[in-house]
Amino acid sequence: MFNMDRKTKFSYAFLLSILVLLTGCQTSSTPAAPIDPPNDPILKILFDQVTFPEGFTAKSDAFVYAYADLNGDNEDELFVLMQDAHFCEAEGCTGYLFDSSKQLLATFTSIKRPILLSRTGNYQWKNIVVASGNSLRLLRYDGQNYPFDATSEPIFNRKSGKAIAHKLVVNSDLYQDGGYQLSERSDLPILAPVEQFKFQFKRESDSNSVFIATANAITGNVFFNKEVIKVD
Numbered sequence: 001m002f003n004m005d006r007k008t009k010f011s012y013a014f015l016l017s018i019l020v021l022l023t024g025c026q027t028s029s030t031p032a033a034p035i036d037p038p039n040d041p042i043l044k045i046l047f048d049q050v051t052f053p054e055g056f057t058a059k060s061d062a063f064v065y066a067y068a069d070l071n072g073d074n075e076d077e078l079f080v081l082m083q084d085a086h087f088c089e090a091e092g093c094t095g096y097l098f099d100s101s102k103q104l105l106a107t108f109t110s111i112k113r114p115i116l117l118s119r120t121g122n123y124q125w126k127n128i129v130v131a132s133g134n135s136l137r138l139l140r141y142d143g144q145n146y147p148f149d150a151t152s153e154p155i156f157n158r159k160s161g162k163a164i165a166h167k168l169v170v171n172s173d174l175y176q177d178g179g180y181q182l183s184e185r186s187d188l189p190i191l192a193p194v195e196q197f198k199f200q201f202k203r204e205s206d207s208n209s210v211f212i213a214t215a216n217a218i219t220g221n222v223f224f225n226k227e228v229i230k231v232d
């Protein structure tokens with residue numbers, strides 16, 4: 001039987017450990033299996049035309065979107081606002097506008113809801129009003145594209161429209177009958193009209209519900225619905 005002294009045994013064990021480590025490194029370099037394409041139609045559009053940052057995983061709740069005709073050709077464009085942390089910062093998140101052929105038309109940075117459509121526009125494309133940081137910003141089409149960075153665009157003032165819409169809700173029969181704690185909400189649908197406002201309030205006769213009022217400052221219309229307060 002072959003005998004090794006202590007020094008020889010140590011050298012042999014050291015070389016063996018190096019071989020095992022190298023073998024493990026070779027095994028770990030095997031490429032990962034390809035990711036299956038997403039089933040969600042909006043995600044398919046995004047995956048085809050947007051470069052996702054490292055670490056992003058496709059999730060159905062990672063974005064909100066809406067369709068609207070922005071250029072008056074009777075065909076809808078698609079607006080997508082990302083919600084995943086990989087696309088968001090303190091001022092807002094990244095948004096994408098796709099034309100009616102689902103081709104990427106514009107990219108917006110640092111935006112958040114509300115995202116609204118103005119009644120006016122440039123070059124036959126409607127102006128878009130977005131929240132960015134603590135302000136509303138007006139995004140105007142320049143003949144080729146919308147601006148990329150919302151934070152550098154003009155501030156848009158909705159105070160007069162808000163005052164009209166607020167008065168419409170306060171004077172409504174539903175609010176007059178025991179309404180209180182009226183406050184504005186920012187969760188309007190994406191690409192809602194810029195003159196549209198959303199409020200919530202409670203009523204003394206139904207303390208377990210929150211009433212939602214959507215008011216249009218131009219038409220004077222107010223629509224109500226009710227949300228039941230969830231108790232844990």
